[in-house]
Amino acid sequence: GQNIDQPTEMTATEGAIVQINCTYQTSGFNGLFWYQQHAGEAPTFLSYNVLDGLEEKGRFSSFLSRSKGYSYLLLKELQMKDSASYLCAVVDSNYQLIWGAGTKLIIKP
Amino acid sequence: DADVTQTPRNRITKTGKRIMLECSQTKGHDRMYWYRQDPGLGLRLIYYSFDVKDINKGEISDGYSVSRQAQAKFSLSLESAIPNQTALYFCATSGMADTDTQYFGPGTRLTVL
Numbered sequence: 001g002q003n004i005d006q007p008t009e010m011t012a013t014e015g016a017i018v019q020i021n022c023t024y025q026t027s028g029f030n031g032l033f034w035y036q037q038h039a040g041e042a043p044t045f046l047s048y049n050v051l052d053g054l055e056e057k058g059r060f061s062s063f064l065s066r067s068k069g070y071s072y073l074l075l076k077e078l079q080m081k082d083s084a085s086y087l088c089a090v091v092d093s094n095y096q097l098i099w100g101a102g103t104k105l106i107i108k109p
Numbered sequence: 110d111a112d113v114t115q116t117p118r119n120r121i122t123k124t125g126k127r128i129m130l131e132c133s134q135t136k137g138h139d140r141m142y143w144y145r146q147d148p149g150l151g152l153r154l155i156y157y158s159f160d161v162k163d164i165n166k167g168e169i170s171d172g173y174s175v176s177r178q179a180q181a182k183f184s185l186s187l188e189s190a191i192p193n194q195t196a197l198y199f200c201a202t203s204g205m206a207d208t209d210t211q212y213f214g215p216g217t218r219l220t221v222l
Binding site for chain 1: 113149150151152153154197199207208210211212213214215216218
């Protein structure tokens with residue numbers, strides 16, 4: 001079967017750095033997405049990785065290792081508004097998007 | 110104006126009732142999707158459509174049906190609602206490429222009593 005694992009919940013402090021991990025076992029791989037979802041709202045696109053390495057976009061960076069079936073989202077200079085769920089999703093060999101259950105990030109002052 | 114809209118935003122109904130959720134988009138995308146989201150679970154695909162004449166079942170299509178009335182409109186119906194269909198429903202759209210980003214509507218919170 002296809003599986004995506006993320007921690008259920010993480011807590012971090014305002015101004016700090018947090019890394020949210022995602023491991024996947026899917027039938028093939030055609031890219032990995034990260035989305036942000038505030039409670040009760042729509043998921044919004046953060047990043048897409050298809051090649052190994054780190055992609056930086058402002059305070060957010062996303063890393064991919066295809067050989068390890070692993071990705072992480074790195075959030076720097078945390079702000080209270082970063083409190084949200086972060087969803088990892090993998091595009092499989094049939095170009096279907098397989099979603100993880102999401103990581104709820106709680107930011108404390 | 111929002112690019113992807115859903116109506117209604119909230120709905121409470123009773124077991125056995127027929128319900129229709131509507132989605133409209135102004136992004137000009139050909140691909141549209143319906144998902145449901147339950148606490149502790151990832152988004153699960155119900156149906157998807159790559160153009161007006163193309164409809165495909167997703168992971169959990171039982172108990173649901175869809176209609177693609179136009180490029181910009183994609184409706185989801187629950188023919189006879191049951192309590193375990195209580196969930197948050199999202200519509201999404203994407204461009205033609207298989208790895209294009211999906212853009213989501215604001216969601217419909219459906220409660221079946």
